[in-house]
Amino acid sequence: xxxxxxxxxxxxxxxxxxxxxxxxxxxxxxxxxxxxxxxxxxxxxxxxxxxxxxxxxxxxxxxxxxxxxxxxxxxxxxxxxxxxxxxxxxxxxxxxxxxxxxxxxxxxxxxxxxxxxxxxxxxxxxxxxxxxxxxxxxxxxxxxxxxxxxxxxxxxxxxxxxxxxxxxxxxxxxxxxxxxxxxxxxxxxxxxxxxxxxxxxxxxxxxxxxxxxxxxxxxxxxxxxxxxxxxxxxxxxxxxxxxxxxxxxxxxxxxxxxxxxxxxxxxxxxxxxxxxxxxxxxxxxxxxxxxxxxxxxxxxxxxxxxxxxxxxxxxxxxxxxxxxxxxxxxxxxxxxxxxxxxxxxxxxxxxxxxxxxxxxxxxxxxxxxxxxxxxxxxxxxxxxxxxxxxxxxxxxxxxxxxxxxxxxxxxxxxxxxxxxxxxxxxxxxxxxxxxxxxxxxxxxxxxxxxxxxxxxxxxxxxxxxxxxxxxxxxxxxxxxxxxxxxxxxxxxxxxxxxxxxxxxxxxxxxxxxxxxxxxxxxxxxxxxxxxxxxxxxxxxxxxxxxxxxxxxxxxxxxxxxxxxxxxxxxxxxxxxxxxxxxxxxxxxxxxxxxxxxxxxxxxxxxxxxxxxxxxxxxxxxxxxxxxxxxxxxxxxxxxxxxxxxxxxxxxxxxxxxxxxxxxxxxxxxxxxxxxxxxxxxxxxxxxxxxxxxxxxxxxxxxxxxxxxxxxxxxxxxxxxxxxxxxxxxxxxxxxxxxxxxxxxxxxxxxxxxxxxxxxxxxxxxxxxxxxxxxxxxxxxxxxxxxxxxxxxxxxxxxxxxxxxxxxxxxxxxxxxxx
Ligand code: GLC
Ligand code: GLC
Numbered sequence: 043x044x045x046x047x048x049x050x051x052x053x054x055x056x057x058x059x060x061x062x063x064x065x066x067x068x069x070x071x072x073x074x075x076x077x078x079x080x081x082x083x084x085x086x087x088x089x090x091x092x093x094x095x096x097x098x099x100x101x102x103x104x105x106x107x108x109x110x111x112x113x114x115x116x117x118x119x120x121x122x123x124x125x126x127x128x129x130x131x132x133x134x135x136x137x138x139x140x141x142x143x144x145x146x147x148x149x150x151x152x153x154x155x156x157x158x159x160x161x162x163x164x165x166x167x168x169x170x171x172x173x174x175x176x177x178x179x180x181x182x183x184x185x186x187x188x189x190x191x192x193x194x195x196x197x198x199x200x201x202x203x204x205x206x207x208x209x210x211x212x213x214x215x216x217x218x219x220x221x222x223x224x225x226x227x228x229x230x231x232x233x234x235x236x237x238x239x240x241x242x243x244x245x246x247x248x249x250x251x252x253x254x255x256x257x258x259x260x261x262x263x264x265x266x267x268x269x270x271x272x273x274x275x276x277x278x279x280x281x282x283x284x285x286x287x288x289x290x291x292x293x294x295x296x297x298x299x300x301x302x303x304x305x306x307x308x309x310x311x312x313x314x315x316x317x318x319x320x321x322x323x324x325x326x327x328x329x330x331x332x333x334x335x336x337x338x339x340x341x342x343x344x345x346x347x348x349x350x351x352x353x354x355x356x357x358x359x360x361x362x363x364x365x366x367x368x369x370x371x372x373x374x375x376x377x378x379x380x381x382x383x384x385x386x387x388x389x390x391x392x393x394x395x396x397x398x399x400x401x402x403x404x405x406x407x408x409x410x411x412x413x414x415x416x417x418x419x420x421x422x423x424x425x426x427x428x429x430x431x432x433x434x435x436x437x438x439x440x441x442x443x444x445x446x447x448x449x450x451x452x453x454x455x456x457x458x459x460x461x462x463x464x465x466x467x468x469x470x471x472x473x474x475x476x477x478x479x480x481x482x483x484x485x486x487x488x489x490x491x492x493x494x495x496x497x498x499x500x501x502x503x504x505x506x507x508x509x510x511x512x513x514x515x516x517x518x519x520x521x522x523x524x525x526x527x528x529x530x531x532x533x534x535x536x537x538x539x540x541x542x543x544x545x546x547x548x549x550x551x552x553x554x555x556x557x558x559x560x561x562x563x564x565x566x567x568x569x570x571x572x573x574x575x576x577x578x579x580x581x582x583x584x585x586x587x588x589x590x591x592x593x594x595x596x597x598x599x600x601x602x603x604x605x606x607x608x609x610x611x612x613x614x615x616x617x618x619x620x621x622x623x624x625x626x627x628x629x630x631x632x633x634x635x636x637x638x639x640x641x642x643x644x645x646x647x648x649x650x651x652x653x654x655x656x657x658x659x660x661x662x663x664x665x666x667x668x669x670x671x672x673x674x675x676x677x678x679x680x681x682x683x684x685x686x687x688x689x690x691x692x693x694x695x696x697x698x699x700x701x702x703x704x705x706x707x708x709x710x711x712x713x714x715x716x717x718x719x720x721x722x723x724x725x726x727x728x729x730x731x732x733x734x735x736x737x738x739x740x741x742x743x744x745x746x747x748x749x750x751x752x753x754x755x756x757x758x759x760x761x762x763x764x765x766x767x768x769x770x771x772x773x774x775x776x777x778x779x780x781x782x783x784x785x786x787x788x789x790x791x792x793x794x795x796x797x798x799x800x801x802x803x804x805x806x807x808x809x810x811x812x813x814x815x816x817x818x819x820x821x822x823x824x825x826x827x828x829x830x831x832x833x834x835x836x837x838x839x840x841x842x843x844x845x846x847x848x849x850x851x852x853x854x855x856x857x858x859x860x
């Protein structure tokens with residue numbers, strides 16, 4: 043069943059039924075100020091940090107779902123309704139929500155009155171603009187009451203929910219005509235306040251929730267709205283809100299536009315006050331005056347649209363398959379930008395108070411947006427590397443506001459360091475900016491211990507070399523990429539987190555996944571050394587990598603697939619010898635990408651085992667058989683019911699590793715089949731089962747062992763976005779930036795006839811047409827650049843031009859073994 047449809051011409055997803063199987067959300071904002079907005083206008087706004095600078099309240103996992111938002115109420119002759127359906131839930135004559143790129147437009151119609159709201163955050167502005175259009179579509183004049191509503195969060199979203207003994211007494215507001223200010227704690231240590239403004243005189247207002255709603259009413263029927271009468275309340279403590287009331291008259295056919303602005307202002311010490319206890323509103327007024335007419339708002343909105351046009355023009359695919367095109371050209375890139383902005387902080391599954399920016403997550407996210415915002419990617423790399431330790435290890439996360447690392451969600455995840463080599467080398471290939479390697483970057487934020495970025499990469503590499511276990515494989519530490527494979531934890535206490543508990547020494551449990559990862563990024567490191575004239579360094583690195591390859595062949599192979607790990611006791615994990623968890627996806631993916639034992643058919647065998655044991659209708663599960671009982675020596679993985687999350691769920695993040703692995707051995711059909719299976723635009727028709735948004739990836743889809751296979755959870759903030767984008771563009775469509783040129787190396791289903799791609803790289807634009815006249819999956823026969831044949835399939839860079847590239851696939855296709 044569908045709840046809407048894609049509109050590719052406007053790059054929107056159009057929701058036509060407000061009762062989606064889960065709130066289907068969107069993100070506003072691109073730099074400092076952000077909002078989440080659901081298809082019923084639920085969500086909240088924050089400045090930079092969803093925990094410490096939350097502007098408005100939201101109630102997660104509530105009844106009903108999705109509570110708290112920027113709500114408009116209309117009381118039209120006693121009929122009360124909201125254009126986004128919620129919170130009133132009056133049945134509308136028409137409803138539509140269009141989620142676009144950094145904006146959402148929600149429109150409702152009831153009894154010949156139309157209300158449409160465009161929500162967006164203008165570029166470089168600390169405010170959410172809401173352009174509300176009201177139109178009388180009937181034959182009779184209309185006179186009705188309009189109420190706006192937001193509920194303030196007392197800034198620290200965590201404290202706001204639990205420190206009630208204090209917080210119910212601290213709330214403070216100021217009322218100034220059509221602008222309602224929230225200034226809790228401004229008097230003392232805060233130098234920021236928020237406001238909600240409308241560009242018209244109001245009939246009245248409310249700033250105290252209880253006065254507005256009534257203590258025992260729900261937000262679906264606030265007393266003031268039902269009576270059509272604002273209370274003009276002034277909040278002192280309790281729960282401050284901001285609600286405007288306007289009385290509006292519209293002749294038949296007449297429309298009226300109003301601008302609401304939800305803003306955030308910072309004032310430095312001396313500038314804080316206008317007079318005793320009266321806040322200095324200069325900055326607020328300046329902000330308001332930038333957007334307070336429909337014309338100004340539209341100019342700002344067009345600026346936002348141009349911004350996205352500019353970004354998305356950098357990679358444009360025409361494949362003839364609209365589902366593929368819309369993912370590659372629009373939604374997958376958009377999701378990558380959102381993960382760049384949000385990391386894992388705020389979604390319908392991440393409450394914005396728990397996790398900061400992950401070291402491993404942020405490095406991986408980068409490969410999905412480095413082509414869009416290379417400068418910001420550069421800064422991100424520096425920020426991440428600044429939280430690294432001198433021995434190459436890393437804090438598992440850092441806070442966006444302070445950029446400081448912390449171990450609140452654990453440390454010693456031994457895969458962490460290697461992801462920095464991934465992000466840095468991808469950045470270099472995209473930009474050619476080798477200068478970044480010389481940039482002085484502190485260790486653990488200590489400027490006195492700053493070293494060139496190159497030294498950080500080296501530290502990453504040697505962190506693995508210096509932490510090998512009994513078999514010569516990398517020690518796993520707290521866990522590797524799989525947060526839930528906790529081989530040193532041994533927890534019996536339900537009150538402790540698996541990620542922060544380490545009860546054993548950690549000197550025995552080893553990870554074959556990190557081994558594969560090390561071979562891939564160790565080679566990258568060695569190559570980088572070579573390219574930058576560090577030949578000796580390169581040779582030594584190569585030596586360590588070759589050693590690891592041999593070690594995996596000797597101790598990491600189970601006969602038909604790669605082992606996953608050795609546990610604390612030195613026993614095999616992910617082996618046919620195990621009763622459950624005989625095979626895991628991660629080591630198959632990384633060892634296949636590393637091509638370990640490819641010459642002996644190991645890669646092919648392992649990938650065949652994945653097909654046979656892990657693949658199912660909805661994607662590739664993480665492990666098989668699923669764990670049915672708690673295994674203390676494995677940790678959190680065995681706490682999940684079978685088929686969910688890390689216990690045999692379909693982790694969409696790691697499916698692309700298998701796709702890429704398949705392209706290594708030329709199996710384009712399989713790579714494509716795996717891609718399509720989890721790609722949201724292909725799942726639109728099963729939205730009822732899939733549950734989460736059909737325009738973005740979810741972290742997890744319930745696997746074959748689950749109670750409800752195919753049901754997704756945790757949409758938006760997941761490395762899935764970056765990895766799927768990377769797999770499809772770089773390895774399936776095969777357009778891969780490299781240090782000296784653009785590599786063309788597709789691996790596609792043999793039946794594909796071809797496709798076109800425009801790829802902007804550095805200063806150059808390539809118009810590439812790939813044709814496949816001989817029906818092969820892999821192999822490039824000829825590449826013509828502006829009509830001239832080049833040698834091989836690497837187009838050397840030559841800056842500042844537009845090139846037309848004709849690629850013909852054929853002959854070199856490897857003979858596939860069956
Ligand atoms: C979550 C985490 C990520 C981890 C993955 C597997 O997505 O954000 O860091 O690798 O789970 O456990
Ligand atoms: C849980 C989740 C995992 C996530 C981790 C974050 O273990 O299962 O996906 O990465 O929490 O700490």
